[in-house]
Amino acid sequence: MIGTTFDEPLHVLDLPQIYKKPSGTELLKALALLTLQPRTFGTSADVVKGPAVQPAGVTRYLTSIISSPLSWLDTEELREAVWDAASxxxxxRSGRTAMPAMSRIFNIPTSSGEDYTLTLHEPSLTSDNLGMKTWVSSYLLSRRLHKLLESPPELVPSGSTEPSTANTGKPLRALELGSGTGLVGLSFASLKGKAATIHLTDLPEIVPNLAHNAALNVELMNKTEATVTTGVLDWSITPNPLPTAEERFDVILAADPLYSPLHPKLLVDTINPWLSRGLDARVVVEMPLRDAYIPQVQEFRQRMTDLGLAVVEEGEEVGYDDWESASGDALAVKCWWSVWGWSEKV
Ligand SMILES: C[S@@+](CC[C@H](N)C(=O)[O-])C[C@H]1O[C@@H](n2cnc3c(N)ncnc32)[C@H](O)[C@@H]1O
Structure with a gap:
């Protein structure tokens, strides 16, 4: 069985063999096991100790994948991801330490106990664009999401004129702001399945990789009957015309969205026109409590409150960033998650 920790290394013949036409997910999981220096957001207990697979035959195994047309896989994106990972x-193994890009695998817990697996492509880490990498608060939020989605709606705006989506049987409309590589939005999509649609958004330079990642996970999206779209949504541009009641979203998600003094205002000014005034409307955010950004977190809280939103649920948790500290240990990062709903008639 392929897992993340091993007492005994596997043999290369235990891995999915090309002649059996394994799925893209199976191949990417096997290729992740062959990583020589794994990076992880998890605690040290999640880190693979020593080689997960015995070295004998690994080069031939990798060559068999690279030389295969992988014609049974659903999309060109999936084939590219498998070839990229094998390369x-x-x-x-050729002594090269700096990889130009990587595909990473994330396990998403579900309420049934079965984990879903998402594969995300991260372009070159030397890129200046923060959305090209997956950040620790999105990892934590993706793991918490199944619990948050089960929470009953508690806050009800008095005298709201818009009906609750839960009562209409229509799919929930969700929007993610600053999706980056898409971990939170794609997790939400797979967890809600056909009960929701989600639009993943970011700046123009980030959206091509975001769309690529949505296509990369087509097997899971098809299996869960999820509906995912991607597009540009720049917080600094006021929508014109303003969204109608039908165009607004029941749920808005954002992970690690505040890292400039402008961001609290931009983010709240974006949430305002796009969030439904319905009974169950929710904003779900998670962000690191880094010392330098505490004033921005406080300003975000104040601006949300001024808008008429109130915290329904919140908490703090610690994650481990995938940048190592100077001592080589995983870097602990305290993060704040919160769920917001309308507190009064707006
Ligand atoms: C720190 S990254 C977090 C990405 C992702 N949510 C995660 O946690 O892995 C912040 C994201 O916000 C996006 N962003 C920054 N300013 C933005 C703006 N004005 N409009 C839309 N997105 C923006 C960035 O492009 C980036 O993807």
């Missing part, structure tokens, strides 16, 4: 594993 990267081969490069590591």
């Amino acid at each position: 990267a594993r081969l490069s590591e």
